[in-house]
Amino acid sequence: MNPIANRYTELVGIDHPIVQEGLGPFRTPKLAAAVSNAGGLGTVSMPGMPTDLDAGARTFREHIEECAALTDRPFAVNIPVGVDNNGVVLPFTDIYIRTVLDARRVDQSLAAQLTVLTTSAGFPGDYIGMIKDAGLIHQHKVGSTRHAVKAAEAGVDVIIAAGFEMGGHAPSKAVHSYVLLPNVTEAVDVPVLLTGGVRDARGLASALAMGADGVAMGTRFIASSANSDWHPTYIQAILDAKEGDDVAFDGVYGPCRGLKNAASLKLLNHQEDGTGEVIDAVELTRWKIESMQRAQTTGDVTDGLVLTGQVAAAIDDIIDIAHFVPNMAAGAAEILRGLASALPDTEHAFS
Amino acid sequence: MNPIANRYTELVGIDHPIVQEGLGPFRTPKLAAAVSNAGGLGTVSMPGMPTDLDAGARTFREHIEECAALTDRPFAVNIPVGVDNNGVVLPFTDIYIRTVLDARRVDQSLAAQLTVLTTSAGFPGDYIGMIKDAGLIHQHKVGSTRHAVKAAEAGVDVIIAAGFEMGGHAPSKAVHSYVLLPNVTEAVDVPVLLTGGVRDARGLASALAMGADGVAMGTRFIASSANSDWHPTYIQAILDAKEGDDVAFDGVYGPCRGLKNAASLKLLNHQEDGTGEVIDAVELTRWKIESMQRAQTTGDVTDGLVLTGQVAAAIDDIIDIAHFVPNMAAGAAEILRGLASALPDTEHAFS
Incomplete structure (x- = not known):
């Protein structure tokens, strides 16, 4: 049923270690719900960085509620951590994190679904404790091993290693998936997801071989039939x-x-x-x-x-997420099983 | 004995699908011999692009003979294909390729060892037929799927997919290993090696999961005890x-x-x-x-x-190639076997 169940799927309570990346500043509730319904983890992204922060927070909450209405599975939110020149966290980050915490506090049903908060961009600092205390699983996205270690030591539950080939806001240093991922999995003990360059079962199998626990994808999911919100x-x-x-x-x-x-x-x-x-x-x-x-x-x-x-270069079809996600997990399991059974020693063992 | 034997190791007649990359314009015979002796495929690189082409050819031939004297296993040479503004192959490329063909023609013992010619940079064009007719296995290094298809269609035996994170002369377009490799393995039927970002057993296992048949590494081998030629x-x-x-x-x-x-x-x-x-x-x-x-x-x-x-960022020890190469292959096999045996379905199958 769950061909690649592991410590990450167990931690988050999903079937397949396949996460839909944050895709702010866009509208993502339908996409997030589709990925969660397919057994992965969907992510509602922040809707933008508006001047009117209260309006932004209302929109974010609407997106969260829309997603919750479309799935009964766990889903995540992604909030980039913006900091000013003095290292102080920007108001949009603060209000969006508080919006999530508030929404979960007043709605136990929502709190049971919205169980993962992903931060990206800057270091989440004191928010790490706040997110943990709220009972959320905290994922943080990094583009360097140094940042991965810092985040894991500060209590982050899951590291997303983001290779520079990723879409949208990329890490400040151009460290690529094939270099970054093994560096990060070597350096931290918490579950690690790879983002940047993954599009199918081979990417998942390959990431697992590098020591990751799963993958996150943005571009692959944008080109899906579930994504009627995008032009x-x-x-x-x-x-x-x-x-x-x-x-x-x-x-x-x-x-x-x-x-x-x-x-x-x-x-x-x-x-x-x-x-x-x-x-x-x-x-x-x-x-x-x-x-x-x-x-x-x-x-x-x-x-x-x-x-x-x-990875857009390699994407030339519109997927049906409901089938794609379980097939991708099954495909990765098949690849690993196939490679292992083709090993000369294994053949000897069975002969 | 040979934990990851496959169609590539069979084609080339080596134990492990682990290749030492071309490292021109440097001195590489000792390094190449060490990798070949360890069961991988060493590569003697072109020694430079001298004004005096005859002197360059003599040096290249000395390097080839030095390598041949240090190993009785197969080894490769790497010759970049330089072209002028009119697409005409530059003299240094032509003379180096002819040097290799001549050296093999007059020395059957050398011909039995120097069995692989790798081209890189520009398209090898008419040299493809010349290399094939000489009985050499022709490997060609590409940085794009388009170039991989073109080379395979023209008769190249092995494609080396070179992610932009590679060292030395990189492809003109910044396509990275995690994106490039599955694109290439999907597009061609000949054996594919990955270069760019690989440093250990995980990189090899990961490349195999992407559909590759092996890996090539440069930086990892430079930092080895066999490499007494480099400062x-x-x-x-x-x-x-x-x-x-x-x-x-x-x-x-x-x-x-x-x-x-x-x-x-x-x-x-x-x-x-x-x-x-x-x-x-x-x-x-x-x-x-x-x-x-x-x-x-x-x-x-x-x-x-x-x-x-x-990948230099992740390299912090000097390896002994004689142990490293077989251990890397064994490690990759162990990773694949471990991942496959941890799959939930596999457990069910054995329970």
Whole structure:
């Protein structure tokens, strides 16, 4: 039934160690519910970084409730940790984390489902205790072994090792999945998930061979029939992408990966040759977020930022998540069993 | 005895599907012989791109003969395919390939050992037929799926999929191991090796799970006790490297990965802000090669280019190749067997 059950699936109470990545600043409740219903772990992403934080918090809560209404399985939320120049956590992060804690406090049924909180970007610091005390499982996403060790020592329950080939906001240093993952699994004792470059059963089997307990995927799930919230043109841009069509440009907190187009090249040139107009950093951040959301909602994939992982190059079909997730787990089990049984020594053992 | 024997080890006649990468423009006969003696496939690299091509060819032949004297196992040579602006193969490539064919023609004993020719960088075109006719196994290294398909269709026997995290001369497009490898294994039927990011048994097991038949490693083998040809300071720089210490700069044929230092940052800045002195391209290429060789021979790791893969960050010991290679193969088998036997269904099957 659950072909790759392990300590991670047991901890989180899911069938398959396959997680849908945070995909902020987008609308993700349907996608998250579809992944959770399929036996993986869906993730409701933060809806944006609005000026009106109360409105943002209301939207986030609506997304959480919409997801909860669509599944009776566990699901997660993802909240990036933004910090100012003094290392102080930004208001949007604080209010979103508190929104989750409040929502669970007043609704026991929701608390039974929304059992995982994923943080990404900056170090969650004091929030680690707060998340733990609320009874949540705390996953934290890192792009370096140093950050993995720091987070695990501070009490984070699950590390998501994020290779630089991931989509959206990428780690500040370009450490790639094949290098990062074994470094991280060697350095920490808590369960580790790989994100960045995974798209199918082979990616899962391969991550397990590196010592991971599971995988998280963003781009693969965006191109799914469950994802009716996103503009079809955005999804088509993922299907059309070829090797070399992606680029890491200057994002909101740090590097950001998406497709090469007018919008990303504008940011890339701005970074590289210094000839771009001087734009106020706050205004630039607002433009980036607005541009990301425009691509997703209106399908403007030329002048809007299209965030995808490098793996978009290999994605050319729209999956049905309900079948895909269990098949991916079964496929990974089959690969591992097949490889083990093909080993010369194993053959001798059976002969 | 040979825990991961497969179609690749059978094709090449080695014990373990573990290849030592081409490491030009350096001196590699001892290293290559050590890897071959350990049951993997060592590779003698081209010694440089000298102005005096006859002298270069003599050096290359000396390196090949030195390797042959140190092992009675199969070994490979690696020759990058350089092309000019009109797509014509450069003289150094032509003369090095002919040197190998000549050496084998006049020495049957050498021909029985030097059974594999690896090409890298540009497309080997008409040389494919020439290499095949000489009875050599032809391996070709690619950084994209398109190039893998083209090479396999043209008759290349083995594809080496080179993720951008590799050291030295990297593919022109930044496609990383976790994305590239499954794309390539899906696209071609010939044996595929992964290079870029691999350092131990987990990397091999992981590559096999992605559908590869083996792995190639450069940086891991440089830091070995067999490698007395390289300056200890160079090897120490690999041991000291941390995550984020590597950089892809403008190399000889395209991007090149090495450690961040005065030499690589000079090239990086030259690329990025356009403020570097205008240097003649031929002169610049000569400086780069001289700088690479100086680092390796004199240990000048600050003003010399130190080529390493991103995996240098994870390498902190000097291995004994004779033990490392068979242990890596045995370890990969153990990982695959362990993962398969831990699968819930397998347990049921045995209960």
